[in-house]
Amino acid sequence: MQRLFCGRTLAFMGQRITSSYCAPWWLKSPHLQTMLPTFMRKRPQLDFIWERLELKDGDFIDLAWYPRLQAPLVLMMHGLEGSLNSHYASTLVQALSQAGFSVVFMLLRGRGLEPNRLAKSYHSGASADLAEVLAQLKARGQMPAAAVGVSLSANLLLKYLGETGIRSGLKAAVAISTPFQLAVCAKKLEQGFARVYGQYLLKQLKDSYRTKFQRLAEPKPLNLDTLTTIYQFDDQVTAPVNGFLNAADYYQRSSSAQFLGKIQTPTLIIHALDDPFMRPSIVPSAAQTSASVHLEFTEHGGHVGFISGTVPWKLHYWLDERVPAWLRSQLLEAV
Numbered sequence: 001m002q003r004l005f006c007g008r009t010l011a012f013m014g015q016r017i018t019s020s021y022c023a024p025w026w027l028k029s030p031h032l033q034t035m036l037p038t039f040m041r042k043r044p045q046l047d048f049i050w051e052r053l054e055l056k057d058g059d060f061i062d063l064a065w066y067p068r069l070q071a072p073l074v075l076m077m078h079g080l081e082g083s084l085n086s087h088y089a090s091t092l093v094q095a096l097s098q099a100g101f102s103v104v105f106m107l108l109r110g111r112g113l114e115p116n117r118l119a120k121s122y123h124s125g126a127s128a129d130l131a132e133v134l135a136q137l138k139a140r141g142q143m144p145a146a147a148v149g150v151s152l153s154a155n156l157l158l159k160y161l162g163e164t165g166i167r168s169g170l171k172a173a174v175a176i177s178t179p180f181q182l183a184v185c186a187k188k189l190e191q192g193f194a195r196v197y198g199q200y201l202l203k204q205l206k207d208s209y210r211t212k213f214q215r216l217a218e219p220k221p222l223n224l225d226t227l228t229t230i231y232q233f234d235d236q237v238t239a240p241v242n243g244f245l246n247a248a249d250y251y252q253r254s255s256s257a258q259f260l261g262k263i264q265t266p267t268l269i270i271h272a273l274d275d276p277f278m279r280p281s282i283v284p285s286a287a288q289t290s291a292s293v294h295l296e297f298t299e300h301g302g303h304v305g306f307i308s309g310t311v312p313w314k315l316h317y318w319l320d321e322r323v324p325a326w327l328r329s330q331l332l333e334a335v
Contacts, residue, residue, distance in 0.1 A: 021318045023300035024309055030274040031193065033302025037087040040315070044094045048084070048105070050113070055132055059120070062112025063133075064105040066093050071102040072331050075134075075144040079151030079177075079304065081204040083111055088150055088176075088304050092320055096148075099324030100332060104144065106133060108153065115212040119219050119241045124152050124182055125254025126242075127160035134169055145331050146172040148323060150304055151277075154178035155256040161267060162259025172330035173267040174323050177275055177304045180260075181282040182251035186231045194276050197303075198230050205233055257282070260289040267293045268326050270319070272301030296322075 027033060048064040055061060064084055074096055078086050084105060093103045107113075108122035109129055122129070130147075137143055147170055149157030154175035161168050179185040189198030206224045219241055227233045235247035244250035269289075273280050286295060298306065306318040 019296050019298045020322065021298045021301060021306055022308065023298075024307075027307055027309075028300050030272070030276045030300065030302040030305075033272070033274075033300065033305030033307055034197075034276055036307060036315070037305060037317070041087040041091065041317070043085065043087070043090050046090050046094060052112075053133060053136060055109075055129070057118065057120075059109060059116050059118045060112070061109055061129065061133060062107040064107065065103070066097055066105070067102045068097055068100070071100055072145040073102045073104060073142065074327065075104050075106055075137075075147045077106045077108060077130075077147070077149050077153030077157065078111065079153060080201055081111070081208065082150070082152075083107065086150075088317075088319065091317065092148070092323060095320035096324050096327070099328055101324070101327065104137075104142075106130075108156075110208070110212065115208075115215060117216075119216060120243075121212075121238065121241060122152075123238050123242050123250070123254065124155045124179065125159060125250065127156055127163055130156060130160050131164070138169060143169055146170055146174070146327050148174045148176070148327075149178075150176045151179065155180070155182070155254070158256035158263065158267070158269075159254065159259050161265050162256070162262040165262055166264045168265045170265050172327055173265050174270065174326065175256075175267065176270045176319065176323075177277070178256060178269065178271060179278060179282070180255060180257040180284060182255045183248065184282050185278050186229075186234065186247070186251065188279055189277065190229050190231070197277060202227070202230055202233060205230075205237075209237060257284060257288070260284055260293060263290045263292050265292060266330055268296060268323075269293060270296050270298075270306075270322065272298045272303070272306065274300055275303045277303045 046066055048066055051063045053061045053063055084090055096103050110116040110121045147157055155178050158175050161173055188194050227236060231247055234250055239246050239250040307315050308318050309315045
C-alpha cells in the first residue's frame with residue numbers, strides 16, 4: 001500500500017483511488033477519530049416534523065422530516081443503536097439541507113420515539129423494511145431521489161441496491177463506514193482495543209432489549225448476563241427473532257459484500273482503511289463491485305469520523321462536505 005498524502009491518491013489492492021480527505025497530523029489515531037465526535041461534537045437543534053409510518057406486518061417505523069420547498073429528497077439512516085442524537089445525524093441533515101436538499105431521517109424498526117410493537121427488530125439485513133418505506137413514499141408522490149446509510153444501515157442500503165438492481169427507484173446513494181462482511185466485523189469487536197467498542201454496543205443492545213420486553217412477552221426466557229459478545233447477542237437474539245437460524249446464517253445472508261456487483265444505482269462508498277470496527281481485508285476491490293459503484297477509501301478516518309482541522313478546538317467534519325457535494329453532482333448538477 002502506498003501512503004495517502006493529504007487526500008490525493010491511495011494505492012490499495014492493485015487500484016488507485018483518489019479522495020479529498022486528509023487527516024490532520026495530530027488526529028491520525030483511528031480511536032480518536034471514532035470517539036471524539038461522540039463526546040465533543042455539537043448537535044444542531046433542528047425542527048423536525050415527525051411521522052409514524054405503519055407497516056404491513058402491524059409494526060411501525062418513525063420518520064423525521066426536515067423539508068425544503070422544491071428540493072430533491074434524501075432519505076438518511078443511522079447505525080447500530082443509533083438515532084437522531086448520533087453525532088453524524090442532525091449534523092449531516094443540516095449540511096444536506098444547506099446544500100439544497102430536503103431530508104427524511106428513517107429511524108430503523110425499534111429505534112423510533114418508542115419501542116416497536118413486534119418481537120422482531122432492525123438488523124443489518126433488513127432491506128425489506130427500507131423497500132416498504134420507499135414503496136409507501138413513492139405511492140404518495142414522495143419518492144426520495146437518494147439515500148444515505150451509515151455503518152449498519154450502509155450495509156442494509158447496499159444490500160437493498162444489489163437486490164433491486166435497476167428497480168431501486170433511487171438516483172443516487174451513499175454508504176459510509178460499511179461492515180461489508182458481518183462475521184468478520186463481529187469477531188473484530190472481540191479483539192484488542194476494539195473490544196471496548198464491542199462492549200459499549202453490547203450494553204446498548206441489552207438495554208434496548210430490556211426496555212422493549214418490559215412491554216412485550218419475551219420470545220423465549222433469556223439471561224442477558226450470559227451474553228458477553230455481539231456475536232452471542234446476534235446468535236441468541238437478533239437471529240432468532242428475525243427469522244435466521246443463528247448468527248452465522250444471519251451474517252451470511254445479510255452481508256452486503258455479495259450484493260455489490262449487482263448495484264445499478266450510482267453509489268458512493270466512503271470507507272477508512274483504519275476503521276477500528278473492521279479489518280482492511282473486508283474492503284471490496286473495484287473488481288468486486290459494479291461499474292455504478294464509486295469507491296472512496298481513506299488511509300485515516302476511523303469509524304464515521306473523518307475529522308479535519310488545524311487545531312483540536314476547531315474541528316471540521318469532512319462528511320458534511322463530501323456527501324452533499326457528491327449528491328449535488330449526481331442530482332443537481334448532472335447534465
